[in-house]
Amino acid sequence: MSNDKSAAQGFDNRIAFAETLIKLASSNPRIVAVASDSAGSSNLNAFKAAFPDRLVNVGIAEQDLVGVGAGLANAGLIPFICAASCFLTARAMEQIKVDIAYSNTPAILCGMSPGIAYGELGPTHHSIEDLAWLRVLPNITIAVPADAIETEHVVRWAAQANQPTFIRVSRHKVPLLPGTERKFRPGTAHTLAQGEDITIVALGTMVSAALEASKLLKTKGVSARVIHVTTLKPLDDDLIIKAARETGRIVTVEEASTIGGLGGAVAELLAQVHPTPMRMIGIPGIFAPTGNVDFLFERFGMTPEGIAETCLKF
Amino acid sequence: MLPNSPAQIELWKAFRKEISESDAARTRYMILEQSRLARTEILAMIQIAGMGHVGGDFSVIDILTTLYFAELNIDPSDAAKENRDWFILSKGHCAAAFYATLAHSGYFDPHELSTFMQPMSMLNGHPSKGKISGIETSTGPLGHGLPIAVGVAIAANIQKQDHRTFVVLGDGELQEGTNWEAAMTASQYKLSNLIVIIDRNRLQQGAGTEDTNGLDPLDGKWESFGWDVQIVDGHEPLELLDAIRRGGNEKPRCIIANTVKGKGVSFMENRAEWHHKVPSAEQNLAALKELFS
Numbered sequence: 270m271s272n273d274k275s276a277a278q279g280f281d282n283r284i285a286f287a288e289t290l291i292k293l294a295s296s297n298p299r300i301v302a303v304a305s306d307s308a309g310s311s312n313l314n315a316f317k318a319a320f321p322d323r324l325v326n327v328g329i330a331e332q333d334l335v336g337v338g339a340g341l342a343n344a345g346l347i348p349f350i351c352a353a354s355c356f357l358t359a360r361a362m363e364q365i366k367v368d369i370a371y372s373n374t375p376a377i378l379c380g381m382s383p384g385i386a387y388g389e390l391g392p393t394h395h396s397i398e399d400l401a402w403l404r405v406l407p408n409i410t411i412a413v414p415a416d417a418i419e420t421e422h423v424v425r426w427a428a429q430a431n432q433p434t435f436i437r438v439s440r441h442k443v444p445l446l447p448g449t450e451r452k453f454r455p456g457t458a459h460t461l462a463q464g465e466d467i468t469i470v471a472l473g474t475m476v477s478a479a480l481e482a483s484k485l486l487k488t489k490g491v492s493a494r495v496i497h498v499t500t501l502k503p504l505d506d507d508l509i510i511k512a513a514r515e516t517g518r519i520v521t522v523e524e525a526s527t528i529g530g531l532g533g534a535v536a537e538l539l540a541q542v543h544p545t546p547m548r549m550i551g552i553p554g555i556f557a558p559t560g561n562v563d564f565l566f567e568r569f570g571m572t573p574e575g576i577a578e579t580c581l582k583f
Numbered sequence: 584m585l586p587n588s589p590a591q592i593e594l595w596k597a598f599r600k601e602i603s604e605s606d607a608a609r610t611r612y613m614i615l616e617q618s619r620l621a622r623t624e625i626l627a628m629i630q631i632a633g634m635g636h637v638g639g640d641f642s643v644i645d646i647l648t649t650l651y652f653a654e655l656n657i658d659p660s661d662a663a664k665e666n667r668d669w670f671i672l673s674k675g676h677c678a679a680a681f682y683a684t685l686a687h688s689g690y691f692d693p694h695e696l697s698t699f700m701q702p703m704s705m706l707n708g709h710p711s712k713g714k715i716s717g718i719e720t721s722t723g724p725l726g727h728g729l730p731i732a733v734g735v736a737i738a739a740n741i742q743k744q745d746h747r748t749f750v751v752l753g754d755g756e757l758q759e760g761t762n763w764e765a766a767m768t769a770s771q772y773k774l775s776n777l778i779v780i781i782d783r784n785r786l787q788q789g790a791g792t793e794d795t796n797g798l799d800p801l802d803g804k805w806e807s808f809g810w811d812v813q814i815v816d817g818h819e820p821l822e823l824l825d826a827i828r829r830g831g832n833e834k835p836r837c838i839i840a841n842t843v844k845g846k847g848v849s850f851m852e853n854r855a856e857w858h859h860k861v862p863s864a865e866q867n868l869a870a871l872k873e874l875f876s
């Protein structure tokens with residue numbers, strides 16, 4: 270991987286995303302990238318250099334971006350539509366609903382630098398609502414890869430899935446996780462740590478933090494199960510229900526609003542089949558204050574220590 | 584919300600008074616000196632924060648200084664005063680230039696500028712309404728300012744107020760369709776109280792505007808949307824002031840201000856990478872030297 274030197278801090282999933290896309294595009298001429306003055310921030314400059322006429326840049330115009338992407342897909346290409354997740358989802362929501370989801374258009378929406386990756390830039394640039402907005406739309410698979418290897422798997426899968434897909438490509442550096450070399454299947458989550466007392470269900474950048482939290486909890490005598498969710502939709506209902514039955518308490522953690530995303534999805538599921546006490550970690554339904562991503566993670570308890578504390582107080 | 588700075592407001596008032604009594608040459612000199620001060624402040628803010636949009640800050644700062652130090656009918660001690668002129672910076676990524684201007688106008692204490700983007704600062708990376716008085720609406724995502732300004736201008740007409748509404752737009756920003764939807768509304772409503780200033784630096788984030796999603800002929804576009812169009816040098820305060828003060832007709836007014844992205848620092852000028860590159864310590868020093876030469 271080209272950013273091996275930063276392995277200690279972890280990897281920016283956008284790099285794995287871009288490298289995989291180039292590999293796929295070399296053997297599949299139908300793959301195109303679509304950008305909105307976002308080639309740089311989506312890491313697509315190398316793609317552009319390799320395939321100059323297969324990068325369509327519509328300028329700063331996200332509604333146009335998604336509409337054009339839908340047109341490319343309708344006409345037989347496989348478009349990876351890339352923009353900062355905040356603008357891609359918020360600005361082009363109706364295009365996503367009608368042109369992609371309702372029309373069942375096989376396009377791949379790539380939400381870059383989501384969550385609070387752009388911490389200091391403020392709530393206009395935070396994309397903490399994207400999961401809630403997309404989750405209500407039928408037909409779209411929502412994948413949130415947790416590390417660089419899983420990112421590669423998800424991108425490979427999306428290129429051949431022939432269905433509407435949203436990939437949330439995180440920017441915050443994350444370490445490689447155990448088990449991500451396995452094949453990716455939508456709707457399958459994985460148990461990364463066994464535990465009997467409580468279950469932490471984690472998504473994306475929060476999976477590694479949840480795993481660290483389970484280690485901290487072990488030193489305090491608490492046995493915490495960790496479930497790594499890759500597709501928020503479809504959710505792995507069975508694995509989550511089983512954990513609820515066996516551990517009796519669920520904590521969700523995501524780099525997103527606690528309203529309507531992973532927390533919401535798990536609560537909606539369990540409320541109907543096995544009501545279970547829950548705590549939800551994420552941005553608690555407010556516009557976050559100014560500050561970098563690490564400051565905000567700390568503030569909202571989205572660190573191993575913060576997650577462990579929530580579990581201990583539960 | 585940060586409190587205003589009474590001492591700074593006094594300085595600003597004295598500056599405005601002096602300008603109002605000055606001839607054209609001195610007016611120009613004073614505005615450009617104030618801009619020079621703002622540019623150095625912006626460099627310091629970006630250096631401390633380690634982030635920012637220096638290119639666009641330097642292309643827009645002469646426009647902001649001209650408006651706040653010579654033209655807008657505003658009262659920083661009573662920011663929400665009825666019938667004030669409204670100003671909206673639609674290209675909100677140039678918050679540093681806006682904050683420097685607001686601070687030097689006394690909306691808040693200039694000492695706060697060093698907190699730009701720091702944890703819990705009111706100086707968010709994009710202007711946030713409610714954190715600083717004088718910010719009429721939050722901006723950041725491009726293409727929001729003009730529709731809001733149209734609403735403000737229509738409200739002025741309904742309420743029989745005679746204030747003006749100013750919006751500064753980036754040129755790349757014009758690729759967002761909302762601008763053109765609002766441009767039609769403005770001419771339909773004959774909003775002669777609305778003045779758009781376009782920071783026409785011909786660059787956007789990744790490349791030139793004409794190499795991305797071309798805008799030319801930009802004057803013809805606005806004219807065909809029913810606007811009165813003037814083209815000026817956006818680094819010449821007197822040209823800007825003339826264009827703003829020229830008696831209007833029934834039409835909304837668009838001033839295309841030709842500017843240079845990174846203006847004032849030769850190695851930044853007209854170079855796309857300075858959209859949001861952060862100068863190194865040596866580059867900062869070199870930039871300061873140039874600004875004072």
Ligand SMILES: Cc1ncc(C[n+]2csc(CCOP(=O)(O)OP(=O)(O)O)c2C)c(N)n1
Pocket residue numbers: 305306329330331356360636638639640642674676723724725726752753754755756757782784786787788844858
């Ligand atoms: C809706 C939206 N899409 C994308 C961006 C990311 N972005 C920030 S600045 C910028 C380029 C703006 O170019 P221009 O309006 O010409 O501003 P300037 O060159 O004066 O800085 C882009 C694409 C954004 N802020 N908002």
